[in-house]
Amino acid sequence: MRQAQQQRIWTEYLLSQADTGVSNHDRLSTERDTQHAPAQYRQSLNTPFYFDQIIDHFGTNQTTFKQRIFINANHYAPNGPIYLLNSGETPASPSYLTAGEPYTLTKATGGMLIIIEHRYYGDSYPVNDMSGPSMRYLTVENSLEDIASFIRSASTFVKNSIGIDISPNSKWVAAGGSYAATLAVWARKKYPDLIHAAYASSAPILIEPDFYQYDQVVARALPCAQDISEAVLVLDAILDSGNRTLINRWKSAFGLQKLEDDADFAGALTDQMSSTVQYHMPPAKGSNVPDSITKMCSWFGNRANIPLQNMADMTAAYIRENRINPLSAYSSDSGVSNTALHQDGRAWFYQTCTQFGFWQSAPRPPFRRLRSKYVTAEWQNKPCRAFFGSGIADKPNTKGLNDQFGGLLPNVSRVVFVNGLHDPWSALSVSVDPDISKQTSDDGRNVVITMPNASHVVDFYFANSRTDFGVDIARKGILDAINMFLTHNST
Secondary structure (H helix, E strand, O other), rough: OOHHHHHHHHHHHHHHHHHHHHHHHHHHHHHHHHHHOHHHHHOOOOOOOOEEEEOOOOOOOOEEEEEEEEOOOOOOOOOOOEEEOOOOOOOOOHHHOOOOHHHHHHHHHHHEEEEEOOOEEOOOOOOOOOHHHHHHHOOOOHHHHHHHHHHHHHHHHHHHHHHOOOOOOOOEEEEEEEEHHHHHHHHHHHHEEEEEEEEEEEEOOOOEEEEOHHHHHHHOOOOOOOHHHHHHHHHHHHHHOOOHHHHHHHHHHHOOOOOOOOHHHHOOHHHHHHHHHHHHOOOOOOOOOOOOHHHHHHHHOOOOOOHHHHHHHHHHEEEEEEEOOHHHHOOOOOOOOOOOOHHHHHHHHHHHHHHHOEOOOOOOOOOOOOOOOOOHHHHHHHHHHHHOOOOOOOOOOHHHHHHHHHOOOOOOOOOEEEEEEEOHHHHHHHOOOOOOOOEEEOOOOOOEEOOOOOOOHHHOOOOOOOOOOHHHHHHHHHHHHHHHHHOOOOO
16 A cells, blocks of 8 residues: 555654654653652653543544653643643654753643544544545544544643642643644644644645645755656556557566556555655754765766666565555555554545545646656545445545644644745745745734745754754754743734
């Protein structure tokens, strides 16, 4: 399943940033502060707690399931803010209790940090399998109400869990990266009486079913974009020809000969390009690690080959080096009958099938495209009913979310939006360009911070020791914005 491959890359990326974001100083600080915490809390940073969450907030099934929670109150001061981090489309990890920007904000403002695991991810399942009927409780509306329901009960829950009282004057700040950032923005909008402010890193708040803008951002980040575009045009001509001998020869050259479906083959070619840009990490100064974009584009330096041959060599090497099984990673129907729990890719696929879309498609002429014309929104949407049955609509209800939350004009206040302009998802978020900038909206209600050379959620997860490519300036702006928001007393 293509979504499982994308989810694997995303999860590995987040966990790698959690590991690199913890300095020895932070570890010592956490250990020292824990010594002053209540006795029952001293060893609880890696200990999960479980909140009794209602299965269907807006339906008839009012029974509960266990939603996993992690808490760090080591830095909590009287009346300090409570940062609520939703795990989004990944399992909750206690690593983020001591790493990343929410933790930095927690320390700087005397706050408490709580991680709430998104329903249907990690260990927070309201059902026993992931068949189509069992997925019906996985909606944005239920997920947002999970946040509100937890906040309403948090004082009692935290007291019972770690023995610490939450001050009635503490203000709640929703935080998240990527999809979780979208939830943070929408939670602030929907529950302004509960959530005082939000920090949203790389939040796609315009819900786009045909996400052709993704490639337009990728093209700006890649010096070899023209070579890739030329290769794709030749590839499409080969696929159009219907010459099976020629098509199969090129599939073998790419290391994708096991993919019988031509559209699956064409779609697989976007994996390396997309992940390289979306998760781009500039090497630290003085490091011997090669820049991932430069390394990928170096494959097109062989002018003795046509661009398509260079792209084939590059893709085949990528598949070998990462030990990717093309059938499980790129086949549209891979995993269709596997309804076991603990499949983050399947959960996210359901969300895209029913509400989000976000199908990354080839831009139409006259725009330059970096992926095959066979990679359409319709092709990506086609497997949805095979996976989840005829009970879901034939297309995701993206209009419903845009109408409910306002798209790029969400009519919300006290949100700090942060984006990197090399992040393909910035096309669906609130950002400014072209320089490292901080701006407030005309009415002064929100703060927008943009990093020109950064990609997806780097301010949120990237190692705290990095000060290059604008992340240090962005983090100062984030703290300034949060401090400013915390001085406000209205809803």
